[in-house]
Amino acid sequence: xxxxxxxxxxxTHRKLNFLLAVxxxxxxxxAIVAADLVVRRDAEVTRRIMVEKQSATEAAIxxxxxxxxxxxxxxxxxxxxxxxxxxxNVLVLPETQDAAELHLKGSLTETMPESYAQKxxxxxxxxxxxxxxxxxxxMRWPEQDIDVVLYGTRGxxxxxxxxxxxxxxxxxxxxxxxxxxxxxxxxxFEVGQKVKFMDREFTIxxxxxxxxxxxxxxxxxxLGQAQEILGLQxxxxxxxxxxxxxxxxxxxxxxxxISGILPGTQVIERYSQALARAESRTKAKEVAEASLAAExxxxxxxxxxxxxxxxxxxxxxxxxxxxxLPLVLTLAAVAVGLLAYLNVRYRREEIGILRALGLxxxxxxxxFLGKAAxxxxxxxxxxxxxxxxxxxxxxxxxxxxxxxxxxxxxEALIASPGLFVTLMATPVxxxxxxxxxxxxxxxxxxxxxxxxxLQGE
Amino acid sequence: xxFKLEQVSKTYLGGDAPVPALREVSLQIDAGMFLAxxxxxxxxxxxxxxxxGTLLAPDQGDVVLGGxxxxxxxxxxxxxxxxxxLGFVFQQFHLVPYLSVLDNVLAPTLALADTPAAIDxxxxxxxxxxxxxxxxxxDRAGHTPARLSSGExxxxxxxxxxxxxPRMLLADEPTGNLDSENAEIVLAAMRDFVTSGGAVLLVTxxxxxxxxxxATLWMNRGVLTQPETVQAK
Numbered sequence: 148x149x150x151x152x153x154x155x156x157x158x159t160h161r162k163l164n165f166l167l168a169v170x171x172x173x174x175x176x177x178a179i180v181a182a183d184l185v186v187r188r189d190a191e192v193t194r195r196i197m198v199e200k201q202s203a204t205e206a207a208i209x210x211x212x213x214x215x216x217x218x219x220x221x222x223x224x225x226x227x228x229x230x231x232x233x234x235x236n237v238l239v240l241p242e243t244q245d246a247a248e249l250h251l252k253g254s255l256t257e258t259m260p261e262s263y264a265q266k267x268x269x270x271x272x273x274x275x276x277x278x279x280x281x282x283x284x285x286m287r288w289p290e291q292d293i294d295v296v297l298y299g300t301r302g303x304x305x306x307x308x309x310x311x312x313x314x315x316x317x318x319x320x321x322x323x324x325x326x327x328x329x330x331x332x333x334x335x336f337e338v339g340q341k342v343k344f345m346d347r348e349f350t351i352x353x354x355x356x357x358x359x360x361x362x363x364x365x366x367x368x369x370l371g372q373a374q375e376i377l378g379l380q381x382x383x384x385x386x387x388x389x390x391x392x393x394x395x396x397x398x399x400x401x402x403x404x405i406s407g408i409l410p411g412t413q414v415i416e417r418y419s420q421a422l423a424r425a426e427s428r429t430k431a432k433e434v435a436e437a438s439l440a441a442e443x444x445x446x447x448x449x450x451x452x453x454x455x456x457x458x459x460x461x462x463x464x465x466x467x468x469x470x471x472l473p474l475v476l477t478l479a480a481v482a483v484g485l486l487a488y489l490n491v492r493y494r495r496e497e498i499g500i501l502r503a504l505g506l507x508x509x510x511x512x513x514x515f516l517g518k519a520a521x522x523x524x525x526x527x528x529x530x531x532x533x534x535x536x537x538x539x540x541x542x543x544x545x546x547x548x549x550x551x552x553x554x555x556x557x558e559a560l561i562a563s564p565g566l567f568v569t570l571m572a573t574p575v576x577x578x579x580x581x582x583x584x585x586x587x588x589x590x591x592x593x594x595x596x597x598x599x600x601l602q603g604e
Numbered sequence: 605x606x607f608k609l610e611q612v613s614k615t616y617l618g619g620d621a622p623v624p625a626l627r628e629v630s631l632q633i634d635a636g637m638f639l640a641x642x643x644x645x646x647x648x649x650x651x652x653x654x655x656x657g658t659l660l661a662p663d664q665g666d667v668v669l670g671g672x673x674x675x676x677x678x679x680x681x682x683x684x685x686x687x688x689x690l691g692f693v694f695q696q697f698h699l700v701p702y703l704s705v706l707d708n709v710l711a712p713t714l715a716l717a718d719t720p721a722a723i724d725x726x727x728x729x730x731x732x733x734x735x736x737x738x739x740x741x742x743d744r745a746g747h748t749p750a751r752l753s754s755g756e757x758x759x760x761x762x763x764x765x766x767x768x769x770p771r772m773l774l775a776d777e778p779t780g781n782l783d784s785e786n787a788e789i790v791l792a793a794m795r796d797f798v799t800s801g802g803a804v805l806l807v808t809x810x811x812x813x814x815x816x817x818x819a820t821l822w823m824n825r826g827v828l829t830q831p832e833t834v835q836a837k
Binding site for chain 1: 650651654657659660679680683684685686687688692694698699700701702703707710711712713714715716717725728764768776
């Protein structure tokens with residue numbers, strides 16, 4: 148005969164009392180585990196959502212970056228094409244050349260060495276592209292009896308320090324001629340037609356569409372042939388170039404750079420309308436970049452809002468747990484204590500006789516506290532098992548996001564090892580709760596006067 | 605004398621007025637004595653039994669058992685002393701309802717657990733089965749008290765009282781709920797206990813029970829009216 152035997156026999160005899168105590172403890176343990184699981188799942192779900200959102204935002208920004216880069220490349224091409232259509236917009240002229248002559252007559256008189264073009268190309272000039280040495284002269288086409296602008300070009304001089312770019316203007320081969328719109332419409336020229344110019348025969352290789360500029364009355368021929376016709380061997384009137392997409396006062400930068408390479412020259416800018424368009428495109432690029440920055444800010448704001456929303460939800464669940472847990476634990480403790488008290492009341496006679504038989508205070512305490520501890524162990528373990536299920540169900544009910552449904556016990560455990568501690572500690576806590584709650588009743592039992600009970604009969 | 609009460613008084617407080625239950629009671633019982641105490645209800649018989657049984661401390665006077673003064677011991681030491689040296693039999697049996705007959709009989713061994721007087725579980729079990737056999741309950745060892753007759757319950761209670769081989773039995777109306785056959789069995793067992801060197805203090809209204817005793821004392825309003833020292837028959 149042992150106290151353990153006595154405890155087990157009493158439990159099997161008064162099952163309801165024990166079952167109710169186990170249930171009370173199990174509910175308390177369930178509440179602890181479920182609350183902890185919900186709160187820890189919340190944290191993990193929040194982490195996953197933030198990672199997902201962050202990744203989505205970064206992907207969106209990445210896309211935007213690519214789009215802006217692509218827009219930049221398109222812009223560059225567009226400008227290049229625009230320039231090609233409108234012509235070169237930077238002219239390097241001899242310092243002595245009166246620019247008014249160009250504007251008034253579409254013709255130049257002062258010359259400079261053709262080698263200047265190569266000198267520029269060999270330098271590390273950054274502010275201009277596509278160097279085109281030319282001769283340019285307004286003159287009479289005696290064979291056709293009309294005034295034209297003769298334009299001698301040999302093709303672009305490649306810049307040595309840059310990647311080769313597709314030329315803006317194709318070179319005109321010797322013996323060939325490109326004809327402006329006003330001329331070929333007036334004279335009814337066709338491609339492939341042979342014409343005489345200054346006693347030399349040329350084959351028309353291309354007819355330009357209308358440009359609304361002096362190009363419409365221009366003939367393009369090979370530079371060497373033009374120099375020969377004009378008696379300007381190894382000399383040119385101008386070096387045409389395309390400006391780069393420089394920020395700030397571009398022409399001042401170009402002048403500063405070229406004056407360092409080619410002293411005795413001047414630089415003028417043409418086609419301000421085209422430049423305005425280019426600037427507009429540049430502005431558009433800036434707008435796109437600003438849009439990218441705004442996108443980044445919006446992404447960050449979205450993340451911050453999501454985080455705030457999740458934090459509110461987590462705080463809400465935490466507050467609910469903070470309210471419900473103490474309440475449940477208190478009610479469970481009261482229930483266990485009450486059941487223990489009723490058990491003591493019910494067993495007064497038994498306690499009296501056990502005391503009469505010689506059981507000591509400690510032994511009577513053990514009889515009641517042992518039973519309480521056992522209800523704590525069983526209720527604690529059952530509560531943990533049920534709490535896991537309840538936590539999962541509650542978590543899904545409280546948080547219906549897709550991410551939340553993917554976070555189960557295993558994921559929560561991996562993400563938050565503290566949950567493991569909760570699962571392990573809860574049965575221990577349940578035993579402590581049950582034992583402490585029954586302590587008063589056990590003390591009452593142990594201090595019960597056997598004589599009073601036995602006299603009561 | 606193994607058991608002595610000297611000038612013991614006990615008064616119950618808490619009611620409308622104090623109720624004196626024992627008035628300077630002196631009594632001595634030696635081993636091998638069977639003493640019955642009779643008297644009207646409320647005369648203090650049960651109080652005397654509980655005081656003798658170390659369950660109810662007197663207000664004054666001295667209680668000595670085997671040379672020890674149990675009321676000068678701590679509660680737990682007195683409980684162990686009680687479990688070791690005294691056996692109780694009550695009119696209402698006071699069996700533990702959820703324990704089997706054998707477990708009820710073995711319950712007193714709990715009192716001696718973790719003490720120098722602890723009984724080996726196998727020895728206790730053998731002794732318990734032997735007692736059940738002696739009282740005709742061998743085939744009832746596994747039953748709960750609810751399945752026993754009154755006589756069987758009292759025999760079970762008597763077996764329980766004898767398990768730790770006490771020096772004295774304290775019996776409060778042990779035959780009060782029994783038929784004559786069972787009453788005879790119980791009284792015969794008590795006589796056997798006395799014959800084997802134990803002492804019995806019996807409180808009863810029952811003439812048959814009193815007749816089984818070596819001597820009968822009368823009690824009235826807390827006062828014993830017969831000679832204080834009782835000799836064995």
